Amino acid sequence: MSDQAEAVLDALGDATRRRILERLAAGPTPVGELAASLRTGRPGVSKHLRVLEGAGLVTHESVGTRNLYALAPAALVPLQQWLVGMWDSALTAFAEEASE
Structure with a gap:
């Protein structure tokens, strides 16, 4: 995984994010x-936004005076690429198992 x-x-991994x-x-x-809209204080939302921005x-x-995100x-x-690779591997393993 990259x-x-x-x-x-x-x-x-966080529901608020x-x-x-x-x-x-x-x-x-x-x-x-x-x-x-989240019923969370601005400092808490700002913290979550920093994590999202870092990712x-x-x-x-x-x-x-406004910060638009x-x-x-x-x-x-x-x-998405990682998930597709995992899915492809799972399907290949299933096909091999089913063909035996």
């Missing part, structure tokens, strides 16, 4: 809006 796929899995990504799928969102899953842009779906590609 380091990037590992970082993505680590970041997605998964909820943040789901909300960002609708478009760029300010921290305050994310915090209000490459989100980007942020400062617009005036957006989904960076390209970061999911290494994880």
Whole structure:
């Protein structure tokens, strides 16, 4: 597994971070809006966003006094490749077992 796929899995291991990504799928969102929709304080959401940004899953842009966060779906590609490889291996092993 690549380091990037590992970082993505680590970041997605937390339910709050998964909820943040789901909300960002609708478009760029300010921290305050994310915090209000999650019933989590801004400092807690900011901490989760730093983890997601470190994994490459989100980007942020400062617009005036607001920090807008957006989904960076390209970061999911290494994880997708790993999952496809695992699936292919499992199917191959099943086919070999079934043919015996």
